[in-house]
Amino acid sequence: MKAVCWHGAKDVRVDTVPDPKIINPRDAIVKITSTAICGSDLHLYDGFIPTMQSGDILGHEFMGEVVELGSAVKNVQVGDRVVVPFTISCGNCFFCKKDLWSLCDNSNPNAWMAEKLMGHSPAGLFGYSHMMGGYAGGQAEYARVPFADVGLFKIPDGLTDEQVLFLTDIFPTGYMAAENCNIQPGDIVAIWGCGPVGQFAIRSAYMLGAERVIAIDRVPERLQMAKAGKAEVINYEEVDPGEALKEMTGGRGPDACMDAVGMEAHGTGPDSFYDQVKQAVRLETDRPTALRQVIVACRKGGSVSIPGVYGGFLDKIPMGAAMNKALTFKSGQTHVHRYLRPLLERIQNGEIDPSFVVTHIMPMEQAPQGYEIFKHKKDNCIKVVLKP
Amino acid sequence: MTSTPEDKQTSQSGTERWASLIGGGALVLLGLRQGSLRGALMALAGGGLVYHGATGQSGIQEAVDMNQGIRVEKTVTINKPADELYRYWHDFEKLPTFMKHLKSVQVYDAKRSHWIANAPLGTSVEWDADIVTDQENQLIAWASVAGADVDNSGFVRFTPAPGGRGTEVKVVLEYNPPGGAIGAAIAKLFGEEPEQQAGDDLRRFKQLMEAGEIATTEGQPSGRK
Numbered sequence: 001m002k003a004v005c006w007h008g009a010k011d012v013r014v015d016t017v018p019d020p021k022i023i024n025p026r027d028a029i030v031k032i033t034s035t036a037i038c039g040s041d042l043h044l045y046d047g048f049i050p051t052m053q054s055g056d057i058l059g060h061e062f063m064g065e066v067v068e069l070g071s072a073v074k075n076v077q078v079g080d081r082v083v084v085p086f087t088i089s090c091g092n093c094f095f096c097k098k099d100l101w102s103l104c105d106n107s108n109p110n111a112w113m114a115e116k117l118m119g120h121s122p123a124g125l126f127g128y129s130h131m132m133g134g135y136a137g138g139q140a141e142y143a144r145v146p147f148a149d150v151g152l153f154k155i156p157d158g159l160t161d162e163q164v165l166f167l168t169d170i171f172p173t174g175y176m177a178a179e180n181c182n183i184q185p186g187d188i189v190a191i192w193g194c195g196p197v198g199q200f201a202i203r204s205a206y207m208l209g210a211e212r213v214i215a216i217d218r219v220p221e222r223l224q225m226a227k228a229g230k231a232e233v234i235n236y237e238e239v240d241p242g243e244a245l246k247e248m249t250g251g252r253g254p255d256a257c258m259d260a261v262g263m264e265a266h267g268t269g270p271d272s273f274y275d276q277v278k279q280a281v282r283l284e285t286d287r288p289t290a291l292r293q294v295i296v297a298c299r300k301g302g303s304v305s306i307p308g309v310y311g312g313f314l315d316k317i318p319m320g321a322a323m324n325k326a327l328t329f330k331s332g333q334t335h336v337h338r339y340l341r342p343l344l345e346r347i348q349n350g351e352i353d354p355s356f357v358v359t360h361i362m363p364m365e366q367a368p369q370g371y372e373i374f375k376h377k378k379d380n381c382i383k384v385v386l387k388p
Numbered sequence: 389m390t391s392t393p394e395d396k397q398t399s400q401s402g403t404e405r406w407a408s409l410i411g412g413g414a415l416v417l418l419g420l421r422q423g424s425l426r427g428a429l430m431a432l433a434g435g436g437l438v439y440h441g442a443t444g445q446s447g448i449q450e451a452v453d454m455n456q457g458i459r460v461e462k463t464v465t466i467n468k469p470a471d472e473l474y475r476y477w478h479d480f481e482k483l484p485t486f487m488k489h490l491k492s493v494q495v496y497d498a499k500r501s502h503w504i505a506n507a508p509l510g511t512s513v514e515w516d517a518d519i520v521t522d523q524e525n526q527l528i529a530w531a532s533v534a535g536a537d538v539d540n541s542g543f544v545r546f547t548p549a550p551g552g553r554g555t556e557v558k559v560v561l562e563y564n565p566p567g568g569a570i571g572a573a574i575a576k577l578f579g580e581e582p583e584q585q586a587g588d589d590l591r592r593f594k595q596l597m598e599a600g601e602i603a604t605t606e607g608q609p610s611g612r613k
């Protein structure tokens with residue numbers, strides 16, 4: 001089959017690789033009809049996530065048709081149309097039972113690697129480095145889905161791929177990030193990053209009762225899309241977001257602040273230059289420009305929600321502000337399984353049509369170009385969907 | 389070849405440590421002359437009379453050798469009741485399912501079994517082992533008998549975790565590889581990241597018990613040439 005393979009920083013290729021096969025009884029094979037490129041894939045593309053190996057198959061936002069089932073999978077049929085959560089979860093461990101699916105104890109075959117870095121291992125993820133399981137991803141014609149009996153989610157007829165594809169990641173991610181803001185009546189939520197995750201977070205924050213949402217980015221078409229989601233916007237290249245937010249919130253600061261940017265934040269100040277240099281020479285794993293601003297801007301006693309992905313060790317985090325302002329931090333890879341049914345219902349009810357975020361639909365053969373335009377925000381690119 | 393800082397303590401405090409790990413009472417504490425796990429297990433079993441292994445003729449030199457063994461201790465919490473885990477483990481012939489370096493285990497009778505483990509360069513090492521102590525749903529302890537390629541002993545203990553969190557499963561192992569070139573190869577086999585090896589074995593046990601299968605990517609496609 002054809003698959004998008006990682007061969008090093010800024011080097012992805014569409015290779016011919018063997019077809020996947022059933023390995024374990026709870027596996028399924030899915031023939032992929034749509035597969036997206038995520039902001040998280042850019043961290044791999046840029047070479048900032050450790051333990052990638054040349055030849056790894058990328059992709060964790062995919063859907064398609066079940067073509068083969070392991071002997072233990074009884075609740076789905078060959079031919080079913082399904083979406084696949086990007087987190088791989090067993091459904092039986094302490095964490096899965098507690099609805100904390102991205103913390104599954106049993107899905108990372110390379111847990112020892114993650115334990116060395118983080119003390120404990122989170123769940124395995126599709127196409128996201130060997131430390132996170134080394135699973136072949138879904139930017140391919142076919143994928144093997146482990147624990148398919150809990151990992152496949154059947155999609156009813158009448159919805160297009162683009163309407164349901166993002167149940168695999170970014171819609172639940174934006175939604176969980178909004179939940180992590182602990183939104184109360186009257187709350188103002190500020191969201192750094194108007195990429196796909198930020199876009200879903202804006203809409204989710206309103207679903208969860210936010211009074212106002214303020215979105216921060218510098219890319220005009222992304223700010224425009226945020227406005228279409230009823231957010232007020234700040235272009236951080238034109239004004240200092242900290243000052244602007246204070247003025248826009250009566251001096252209080254936003255009740256909740258969200259970092260939907262992650263480890264490769266762009267910045268304009270001296271601190272971001274410091275991060276770029278340190279990250280370039282590998283003295284720092286991440287560039288937490290947005291996270292620093294989030295912490296300083298947040299009102300006293302407010303919530304900090306961090307869906308943005310971080311890989312390792314961050315410098316110059318204003319922990320003094322976090323502590324003295326008594327902020328609450330919430331984060332994590334998304335517990336996707338938890339959100340599949342409720343968010344599908346919101347799509348079916350017409351509360352949201354997730355396809356709004358798609359700017360580019362391309363044949364999978366053009367994946368290298370897809371990565372390039374998404375990374376550099378060329379051609380007004382916000383979200384790329386690939387067709388195998 | 390030591391693996392924990394505790395190994396560097398005196399043999400007496402080492403003994404106490406093993407004793408408290410195994411969860412035995414005064415019998416263990418009184419019955420010991422050397423700091424090895426085997427000594428503690430023998431004492432737990434009632435003073436070593438049941439055992440006719442390499443430490444049969446005890447002496448100063450042997451006590452020293454014992455303390456050069458490779459020791460590993462690992463614990464994992466499994467979301468299943470102790471009796472279920474105990475029963476699976478007790479069926480020794482199934483252990484190679486999750487213990488990667490084991491080739492096979494053959495059970496002779498209620499007490500004795502024969503173990504074959506993979507060794508470097510496609511060879512293998514073998515030994516007979518006896519169950520030294522068996523407390524239903526709580527503890528299984530074993531030790532190799534005379535003639536073992538690798539003298540080894542160990543126990544697995546099952547303790548209920550608080551608040552319905554399942555069962556804490558602790559494994560303690562001690563290997564005493566022989567000297568010479570073969571010994572060195574075996575030491576390498578068991579000695580390279582022994583903590584990680586034991587940890588991975590236990591993790592696979594947990595996966596098997598909780599998820600019904602062992603997570604793997606072996607056999608999946610990639611673009612590697």
Ligand SMILES: NC(=O)c1ccc[n+]([C@@H]2O[C@H](COP(=O)([O-])OP(=O)(O)OC[C@H]3O[C@@H](n4cnc5c(N)ncnc54)[C@H](O)[C@@H]3O)[C@@H](O)[C@H]2O)c1
Nearest residue numbers: 039040173193195196197261262265266307308309333334
């Ligand atoms: N927690 C999860 O499970 C999960 C799931 C999916 C994605 N993510 C992460 O969420 C983050 C965003 O993903 P995405 O797909 O939207 O990516 P993206 O790269 O398309 O979006 C990031 C946006 O942040 C903007 N930005 C950069 N620096 C900024 C700054 N200093 N201030 C404000 N905005 C800034 C960029 O212009 C861009 O629009 C990534 O880190 C991704 O890895 C996490």
Ligand SMILES: [Zn+2]
Nearest residue numbers: 038039040169
């Ligand atoms: Zn993603």
Ligand SMILES: [Zn+2]
Nearest residue numbers: 090093096104
């Ligand atoms: Zn689990």
